[in-house]
Amino acid sequence: MYLGCIGDDFTGSSDLGNTLVKQGMRTVQYVGVPQGPADPAVEAGVVALKSRSIPASEAVRLSLAALDWLRDQGCTQFLFKYCSTFDSTSEGNIGPVAEALAEALGAESVIFCPAFPATGRTIYQGHLFVGDHLLSESGMQHHPLTPMTDPDLRRVLAAQIGGAVGHVPAATVWQGPEAIRAALAAEAQAGRRFVIADAIRDEDLLSWxxxxxxxxxxxxGSGIALGLPGNFPLSGQAGAWTGQGGRVVALSGSCSTATRRQVAAHDGPKREVTAEEALAGLAPEDLADWALAQDGLPLIYSSADPETVAAAQKAHGREKVAAALEGLFGATARVLAARGIRRLISAGGETSGAVVEALAPDALEIGPEIDPGVPVMRAGDMVLALKSGNFGAEDFFAKAARVMEQDQ
Structure with missing residues (x-):
């Protein structure tokens, strides 16, 4: 294994795995830290954690455990993967985890580059844009767990770490790899070990x-992995894929603008789950009964608008609402699997994390891409599509169901 990756959620980890496979790297996504050694044929290992919004100390502990396992597999380079919208709070967890990993590896210079141009995430002058809007005006300012109200990544990161934050601007990136290396060396010499990396185009990511x-x-983000596989002697055997037929159910717990559009556009049967229902103990068996009684592609969702979410959080508490909904979706996925469903679509990072934890696979095989950043994945005879809330076209649910059936 050459490249060892640590993801702070399951959808982001599959996004990264998708990028590496497309670049010809044989990649496996592991659910949590594996207990035994990896297959020697694996070239990139992605350890998927659910550490984005847990206490920083616990996120650091889990990430260091993942690092230890990846080092034992022989990895020579390590990638800490987080969301392309830099989802975090003023306490972390991006900064604390990165600091701990840097100390463990003795890394003198570390870049932070969540750019993913294929999905509209770009960094210019240290500011993160989503499409043609600053991060703080993209809808992410309303995220129920990690609202992002400052687009200047230097300020966001500086609040989470000890020391100053550097920056390599786009004008330097456009001069090529040698100019980038010189800029990083200058930042490190000036005492700025952590550096925000501008990137606007895929060509910039390849230069990085x-x-x-x-x-x-x-x-x-996953975009920074575009240019990494070319630095390793790869086998050229990224793996084949066999599709999966049968019934399919979609679960959506994301409240992002993109997912709410996808829910609205879905023309199959839909069942909304409110925070109040989840808190009152709505039975996952009832949701499974409803889904299995429908024709077509049933969608169970709790993707409410920001005002509804805020009202529920104010009435019941943010963590309590999130835990109730995630627990319900995870339990529903487990019931559906027990009743023979072998294709599940999940929208939202926290929801997808709950689904994967409930199904408890050891590892996930990366399959074909549905939309930029979202592949199909297989765990034994179960095929999953785990979508970050902000990703995917409006017809994502129907498209995912089609791609799940296709061989590659």
Whole structure:
């Protein structure tokens, strides 16, 4: 294994695995830290954690455990993967985890690059854009768990770490890998070990990839992995894929603008779950009964608008509402699987994390791409589509069901 990756949620980890497979790297996504050794044929290992919004100390502990396992597999370079919208709070967990990994690896210079141009995430002058809007005006300012109200990644990161934050601007990136390496060295010499990396185009990410050959630690979104596989002697055997037929059910707990549009556009049967129902103990068996009684592609969702979410959080508490909904979706996925469903679609990072934890696979095989950043994945005879809330076209649910059936 050459490249060891640590993801802070399950959808982001599958997004990263998708990028690496498309670049020809044989990749496996592991659910939590594995207990035994990896298959020697694996070239990139992605350890998926559910650590984005847990206490920072616990996120650090889990991430260091993942690092230890990846080092034992022989990895020479490590990537800490977080969301392309830099989802975090003022306390972390991006900064604390990155600091702990950097100390463990002795990394003198570490970039932070959540850019993913294919989905509209770009970084210019240290500011994160989503499409043509600043992060703080993209809808992420209403995220129920990690609202992002500042688009300046230097300020966001500086609030989470000890020390100053550096920056390599786009004008330097456009000069190529040598200029990037010189800029990183200058930032490190000035005492700025952690550096925000501008990137607007895929070409910029490829330049970053070449410049980062030999770097021990890299952090960012899946886009930063575009240029990394070319630095390793790969087998060229990224793996084949066999589709899966049968009934399919979609679960959506994301309140992002993109997912709410997808829910509204879905023309199959829909069942909304409110926070009050989840808190009152709505039975997952009842939701499974409803889904199995429907024709077509049934969708169970709790993707409410920001005002509804805020009202529920104010009445019952943010953590309590989130835990109730995640627990309900995870339990529903488990019941559906027990009743023979072998294709599940999940929208939202926290929801997908709950679904994967409930199904408890050891590892996930990366399959074909549905939309940018979202692949189909297989765990034995179960096929999953785990979508970050902000990703996917309006017809995502129907498209995912089609792609799940296709061979590659």
């Amino acid at each position: 990839g070449r410049a980062l050959a030999g770097q021990r630690l890299i952090t960012g």
